[in-house]
Amino acid sequence: MRWDIRWAGFGGQGVIRAGEILGRAAVKQGLDSAMRPMYGPEKTGGWSRADVVISDEPIIFPLIVKPDILIAMSQDGMNRDGASLRKGGFLLIDGELVKEIKSSPSKIYSVEATSIADSLGRRIVANIVMLGAFAKAFNIVDPEILLQTIVESFPRAVELNKTAFRLGMEKVEEV
Amino acid sequence: MSRSQILRENIVKESPRDDLIRKDRFPHIWCPGCSLGTVLKCYVEAIASSNIPIDKHVVVSGIGCTGRIAGYIKLDSYHVTHGRPIAFAEGMRIVRPDLEVTVISGDGDLVTIGGNHFIHAIRRNVDINVFLVNNFIYGMTGNQMGSTTPIGARSSTSPYGCPEYPFNLPLLVASLGAPFVARWTTLHVRQLADAMKRALQVKGFAFIEIITSCPVGFGSYNELREGLDFIKLFRDSCVVDHNADLTKVGITLRPGEPIVLGNFVDREVPTYHDLEKEVFKKAGWLK
């Protein structure tokens, strides 16, 4: 089984870091993964995208044409990448920042990742909230391994990230 | 005995510095009246008295008449591409602190095509010696003007006189923070050899501009057709002033305007290698 997962947002939201952590967790779990980061020329605030492929077989073509899952962390990301989602694919959005859906998903999951991160005093962990939501919504990567990978990635902010991840898992809901 | 017989009888068969010269490469390719041989001689003297093991001396040179020095000196010697000897020397010196790396090359090579490497090596203060031979022209390639050709001087590409300002090299080098800056001519043999010896001791970028005679090249276009004409020019217009105002030492070769010589700068400046040690400390490699 191969999953093509596209994260879309703007620079500074940690989209690419989230993609890297997700791929690393998948590899840790014994799956194969490839992640392609892309971003606009702006130093901050430009568009940002992470294409993560996860597969239980060695990945031949590592890039994504029509994602199975689109994770939109901003309206701009939705505007840019919404139409690329495979018909009947799945959508995970930051419900506060994404108001207008531009894809035809079979299911939409939502979590207010940015507000939750703000409530923890660090907007920068919105991507970790999103990873928690992802782990809960889709049975692709073991949440324990994902959390362990997050902890290893940020050894100086273990508790904060654990909380962000847990809140993401708790607060995500199908809409 | 005729005079030429006497000369032949007394010609030196061996020199005490033969161990530093590749005799199997002689005769050299330099023109009659060229003073690059003097530069070579001074360098050999400086090495012999440097207290640095001879096998640790390395010469790097580029393209041009001066570039050939690397081929005549019996040291580890590297004759690289046009304008690049300084970058080559930097790579070598950075990985091998035991080596005393000296770049000997011409003005066209080092400050015209190689100008960017030149200024950046000085800025970094890499511990190399750069002996720049200034003959005011591209000799080997056919006497074209360069970035040291004085205004109005003629060459094969400035038949109406050079319309560009030349570099004032001591000012340029000093302004970039080099710890040692000197200028001598090949008439000033003893001072040149002493300056070279000092340059070998200095830690950091040590620079000597060496003004040479070039009767077949620059001279033939500018009424200095014999080696002796240059020697007279140097004798008549050179002024030694170690404390000279470097903004005023640009060379014009106009009558009445001096060529200012001296050991202008001799100061301690932390080198690239000192600063790199700090990097090694912060990275945890050095205590």
Place this chain on the structure above:
Amino acid sequence: MSGELKLLKPGTHFLMGNIACAEAALIAGCEFYAGYPITPSNEIAEHMSRRMPELGRHFIQMEDEIASAVAILGASAAGVKSMTATSGPGFSLMMESIGLSAMLELPCVIVDVQRAGPSTGIPTFVGQGDVMQSRWGSHGDYELVVYAPSSVQEFFDLTIEAFNTSEWLRIPTIVLSDEVVGHMYGRLEVPPYDKITIINRKKYEGRKEDYLPYNYETLIPPFVAAGEGYRIHMTGLTHDERGYPSLEIEDSHKLLERLVMKVRKNAKNLWKYESYFIDDADIVVITFGITARASIEAVKRARKEGLKIGLLKLLTLWPFPEDPVKIASQYARRILVAEINMGQLIHPVREVAECPVASINYPVGYVPPPEYILDGIRAAV
């Protein structure tokens, strides 16, 4: 050596291609890195700037790519392994030094993370337009070895291979990667260190008086470094076996013959390639780098449609793997060359192929999706 503990650990990793390349260079024994900032190779320099000093090795950011490519030769002449990394515009500036490296027989590794060209092109987007430049970009006759990775793992493996080949043959070697392989994260298996082959240049061991830097009786002369008391001379001028400039026809012939023969004679050992479904293939796709990943997927789909399609993925581009291409062409009806350029690798393929050869080109900047390659295959059927 305490530094050894700080190399990337054996086991499974998930790394960016450019980082995997840098870590491979550290394992290969790279002691000197010189570079100039350029997209999309920057992560290599950034990573080296942090990692080299941790291991007591040297990183320097030079004033341009010309200086970078020359500085690594100075370090090589001093006896250490050295490398630089760049992309198209910087690669163009390095051509002069590739010739110098070949001529002085000073080993070095140059990584070119290809981007869309020509000229400034699209700095952040992929290209495969440096195939021909990597072969003969410097003036004069010389031979070198060019590797083309298509994955993070291959970028790692081929970087070590590039160091080994460079040291073995005393030539410049090039790792011709691309923006996608460079920026992509992927699975990387680092073998136990004792399973990784590391080759160091052969040092001269005879009597000092007998040493000839470019001994005519050897194909690959043993090396001595600066400062070892040999007082050698190296020059970019055509030289004799002592290293002295020479205008003699005999010296010129012997020098050039050696410079090319050390690669040509070993070509069969240098060719690296992988074949897929080749045995009964009517049509064979020949490709490399990131395009190979799309092409293999396309060939698998074509097989599902019942089409007899095979594929050759070239890991060595130069010396060009003539035999496998020739043999494939003797059994196939047609060869298709897939690459992200307007047709470069197709030329050496045409030179050796015994069947018709056509291109599947894709405009630079983008990776062709498997469907695009498949359309090309279907059209050829």
